[in-house]
Amino acid sequence: MLANGQFGYAALSSSEPAALKAAAERALALAKGASERAVAKFGTELRPATVLRYETARKNRAAYGADILSRHAVRLTEAMKVSDKIVQASAGFETRDIVTQIVSTAGADIEQYAHIIGLGVQAIARDGNVTQKRTLNGPRGRTLQGGYELIDFERSLAEAKVAAEQAVELLSAQDCPTGKADLVLAPDQMMLQIHESVGHPLELDRILGDERNYAGSTFVKLSDIGTLRYGSDLMNISFDPNVAGEPASYGADDIGNPAKKEFIVKDGILVRALGSLESQARSGKSGVANQRAQDWFRAPIDRMANLNLEPGKDSFEAIIASVEKGVFMEANRSWSIDDYRNKFQFGCEYGRLIEKGKLGKTVRNPNYRGVSATFWNNLFKVGDRSTFQIYGTPNCGKGEPNQVVTVGHASPVCAFRDVEIFGGEG
Amino acid sequence: MSKASELEARFGRACDLLMGELASGESLSVEFAGESSTFMRFNGAKVRQIGEVDKASVDFKYYRDGKTIASSVTLGGNEAEDIERSAHALTRARREAALLPEDPYQTLPSAAGQSKESFSGRLPDATRLPEEILAPADLLAKAGADYVGIHSQGPLCRGAANSSGARHWFATETFATDYSAYLPNGKAVKSCYAGRDWDGAEYRRRLEAEKPKLEALAKPEKILAPGEYRVYLAPDALNEFIGFFSWNGLSERDMREGESAWLALREGRKSLSPKFGLSQDFSLGVQPRFNELGEVAPETLSLIKGGKLVNTFVSARSAKQYGAVSNASPEGEYLRSGAIAGGDLAEEKILETLGTGLYVSNLHYLNWSDNDSARITGMTRFACVWVENGKIVAPIKDMRFDESLFNLWGDKLEAVTAKRSLVVETGSYFLRALEGSLLPGMLIEGFTFTL
Numbered sequence: 001m002l003a004n005g006q007f008g009y010a011a012l013s014s015s016e017p018a019a020l021k022a023a024a025e026r027a028l029a030l031a032k033g034a035s036e037r038a039v040a041k042f043g044t045e046l047r048p049a050t051v052l053r054y055e056t057a058r059k060n061r062a063a064y065g066a067d068i069l070s071r072h073a074v075r076l077t078e079a080m081k082v083s084d085k086i087v088q089a090s091a092g093f094e095t096r097d098i099v100t101q102i103v104s105t106a107g108a109d110i111e112q113y114a115h116i117i118g119l120g121v122q123a124i125a126r127d128g129n130v131t132q133k134r135t136l137n138g139p140r141g142r143t144l145q146g147g148y149e150l151i152d153f154e155r156s157l158a159e160a161k162v163a164a165e166q167a168v169e170l171l172s173a174q175d176c177p178t179g180k181a182d183l184v185l186a187p188d189q190m191m192l193q194i195h196e197s198v199g200h201p202l203e204l205d206r207i208l209g210d211e212r213n214y215a216g217s218t219f220v221k222l223s224d225i226g227t228l229r230y231g232s233d234l235m236n237i238s239f240d241p242n243v244a245g246e247p248a249s250y251g252a253d254d255i256g257n258p259a260k261k262e263f264i265v266k267d268g269i270l271v272r273a274l275g276s277l278e279s280q281a282r283s284g285k286s287g288v289a290n291q292r293a294q295d296w297f298r299a300p301i302d303r304m305a306n307l308n309l310e311p312g313k314d315s316f317e318a319i320i321a322s323v324e325k326g327v328f329m330e331a332n333r334s335w336s337i338d339d340y341r342n343k344f345q346f347g348c349e350y351g352r353l354i355e356k357g358k359l360g361k362t363v364r365n366p367n368y369r370g371v372s373a374t375f376w377n378n379l380f381k382v383g384d385r386s387t388f389q390i391y392g393t394p395n396c397g398k399g400e401p402n403q404v405v406t407v408g409h410a411s412p413v414c415a416f417r418d419v420e421i422f423g424g425e426g
Numbered sequence: 427m428s429k430a431s432e433l434e435a436r437f438g439r440a441c442d443l444l445m446g447e448l449a450s451g452e453s454l455s456v457e458f459a460g461e462s463s464t465f466m467r468f469n470g471a472k473v474r475q476i477g478e479v480d481k482a483s484v485d486f487k488y489y490r491d492g493k494t495i496a497s498s499v500t501l502g503g504n505e506a507e508d509i510e511r512s513a514h515a516l517t518r519a520r521r522e523a524a525l526l527p528e529d530p531y532q533t534l535p536s537a538a539g540q541s542k543e544s545f546s547g548r549l550p551d552a553t554r555l556p557e558e559i560l561a562p563a564d565l566l567a568k569a570g571a572d573y574v575g576i577h578s579q580g581p582l583c584r585g586a587a588n589s590s591g592a593r594h595w596f597a598t599e600t601f602a603t604d605y606s607a608y609l610p611n612g613k614a615v616k617s618c619y620a621g622r623d624w625d626g627a628e629y630r631r632r633l634e635a636e637k638p639k640l641e642a643l644a645k646p647e648k649i650l651a652p653g654e655y656r657v658y659l660a661p662d663a664l665n666e667f668i669g670f671f672s673w674n675g676l677s678e679r680d681m682r683e684g685e686s687a688w689l690a691l692r693e694g695r696k697s698l699s700p701k702f703g704l705s706q707d708f709s710l711g712v713q714p715r716f717n718e719l720g721e722v723a724p725e726t727l728s729l730i731k732g733g734k735l736v737n738t739f740v741s742a743r744s745a746k747q748y749g750a751v752s753n754a755s756p757e758g759e760y761l762r763s764g765a766i767a768g769g770d771l772a773e774e775k776i777l778e779t780l781g782t783g784l785y786v787s788n789l790h791y792l793n794w795s796d797n798d799s800a801r802i803t804g805m806t807r808f809a810c811v812w813v814e815n816g817k818i819v820a821p822i823k824d825m826r827f828d829e830s831l832f833n834l835w836g837d838k839l840e841a842v843t844a845k846r847s848l849v850v851e852t853g854s855y856f857l858r859a860l861e862g863s864l865l866p867g868m869l870i871e872g873f874t875f876t877l
Binding site: 006007008009010011012013014016019023026027029031032033034036037038039065067074087088125131133209212213214216297299301334335336337340343345365367369371397400401402403404420424425 | 478500572606798824828877
């Protein structure tokens with residue numbers, strides 16, 4: 001409900017008309033009670049009269065039953081038992097059909113049908129005091145939007161076996177060396193790098209201070225939009241809700257703003273923040289269609305959706321060949337960044353040394369740390385479309401009350417100069 | 427009928443339907459969670475978002491012929507609608523369970539106890555929250571600080587039941603004003619006023635008490651070089667570590683499957699300081715003792731005593747799978763109502779004993795950085811200050827740490843405060859949290875900062 005420029009909401013899971021009416025009256029009372037102390041005065045123009053229907057593009061619409069999926073999950077765990085050193089082999093499928101309908105007195109009538117398919121595989125190997133873990137592209141990284149064509153039984157069996165073999169391989173690998181080196185990141189780690197050090201700092205509600213009591217603020221200021229050199233010339237970041245298969249694709253956000261592709265960072269310069277219509281009204285800055293809610297029981301706020309790094313020109317082989325001394329890291333396993341989104345430390349599951357332009361020995365416990373803008377300004381190679389991969393996570397947390405949403409991140413392989421790398425302990 | 431009673435009625439209706447329609451050979455365990463909450467989010471002492479949420483659901487497990495399946499039903503409060511949803515979920519569970527392979531470690535619910543706890547509260551009128559919560563923040567504005575955070579309030583309910591006759595109910599009515607006050611230099615104090623009975627005068631007194639802290643934070647910041655520093659961790663900072671007894675933590679399953687970061691403690695390869703102790707203690711009164719199977723945990727469970735691991739969390743499932751003895755942990759085998767043992771450092775001696783070093787009020791975004799060595803990385807946050815000769819000198823530029831818990835709570839643990847504080851969990855993913863921990867402060871020698 002909107003009253004005197006202030007929104008008030010009420011959430012319930014009943015379709016009883018009397019309950020709905022009473023809830024609307026309470027939302028109206030809350031809005032009126034808060035309007036004298038509103039952070040901004042909003043109008044109906046922030047709830048566009050959009051009429052659309054969105055549905056995930058799918059090839060295979062017919063669902064597999066619990067019998068087929070459970071049987072295959074068991075087969076995946078059996079495929080991972082490649083050694084008596086495997087102490088955990090776990091696998092699971094996730095299928096979600098999410099129906100959202102938005103209507104408003106302003107004229108919006110939006111129906112969205114999102115179909116999510118996820119595959120989770122994890123192998124843990126142990127030898128003496130050393131344990132190592134390998135997954136398929138990090139925790140729940142294989143969360144995609146699409147039909148049942150995304151479940152490829154034979155391919156996943158082969159991938160699960162490789163994951164387990166690599167977990168065992170890591171047991172006897174040397175620790176990642178310590179020092180400054182060039183860092184090459186696979187798309188399943190670039191996902192996390194984009195998410196934490198580009199996506200969150202550029203959420204307009206963080207720039208406006210809404211998140212300071214919980215997720216935190218940002219080093220980016222309103223005055224930086226249009227001028228800040230965020231990264232090297234090779235850095236091109238887009239907000240793109242229209243990438244087939246990417247998990248946070250949609251037709252409109254949860255206040256009815258039609259979604260379209262926008263560049264956020266162009267040739268290394270910050271050109272636009274991730275701000276919804278409400279944040280745009282408060283800041284006077286342009287933004288994107290990203291006011292999203294976790295579910296019916298939370299009010300929408302500024303979120304990432306699909307946030308991608310555009311492909312560059314180099315093949316994987318050319319990127320590796322350009323590195324004299326470095327490490328190639330795959331699949332996120334540890335993530336931490338400060339509340340201004342500057343000082344980060346990330347860890348990966350699997351690493352390979354790069355020496356004189358060639359991939360070398362496997363290393364375990366590969367970690368790196370840095371400061372966001374410095375790191376992105378050291379971006380010196382961006383892979384071509386052949387290296388571009390799509391991932392996502394259903395676990396992006398933010399907001400008060402807390403909300404968790406699905407986000408997508410697609411990226412090519414990338415290389416960064418002079419990064420502080422290190423390994424484990426003992 | 428109070429809102430908590432109405433939520434209890436929803437739980438009862440769902441249980442009656444689900445249990446009443448069970449056929450021979452079928453078993454069921456039911457877990458209920460519900461709330462009726464008002465949320466007011468604020469920034470700059472102004473309302474950003476305000477609304478209310480009425481939310482209730484039962485998660486149940488259905489067991490038949492060695493098959494187990496989990497299901498969930500949202501209960502909106504309309505009797506006919508809720509009964510129909512419950513019946514539909516049971517129908518689907520029966521159909522899908524038949525498709526599954528046998529569950530070799532299935533444990534049928536057998537607990538049969540019953541309990542009921544209900545705590546009413548005195549909460550502000552929801553439509554007057556903007557005035558009640560934000561008007562007192564004027565005194566912070568006069569000190570140059572910007573008030574940001576969230577106020578939440580209303581009844582929270584949990585229930586559990588099973589087909590062996592267990593039936594448990596826990597209801598409490600609480601509020602939490604979780605706030606920060608930011609200075610223009612980006613430094614801030616963070617706190618939370620939480621409880622059952624709202625006291626506006628006490629709330630204003632707490633805000634008033636933030637003013638001298640803000641004065642200390644207004645000084646030019648001190649930039650520390652990476653290295654080892656003498657550190658005092660306040661209870662709020664220590665609270666950020668509590669989750670690491672659950673995530674890759676003291677679960678029996680995680681120990682057996684190589685996922686626990688505490689394996690070296692279990693196997694005697696590492697030990698903690700004799701000063702370190704941890705227990706699960708439901709006498710804190712913040713959350714119920716029953717789990718999703720209707721089992722009731724002992725009031726206290728010692729986990730680490732004198733630096734040695736003495737118990738892990740053992741669920742009925744792990745007990746069956748590994749031949750261990752269950753201590754009525756939930757299947758997720760996580761810490762509830764944690765309590766870290768107090769020591770002998772007097773509150774008024776903290777700064778003097780710290781001498782020269784870093785007073786850490788809060789930490790941020792912690793994560794395991796090396797599981798095998800129980801190493802954790804994270805950031806300092808909010809009112810962390812540099813202390814020289816027992817006197818606060820300046821706020822610090824936030825630092826990243828990377829340190830093994832075996833060091834932190836091992837040789838580096840110098841002292842633990844005698845006084846402990848109840849730190850209430852204010853998280854609200856899916857539901858407002860019903861948790862809290864009893865925590866001391868800790869003095870650490872040689873805490874490692876890296877960036």
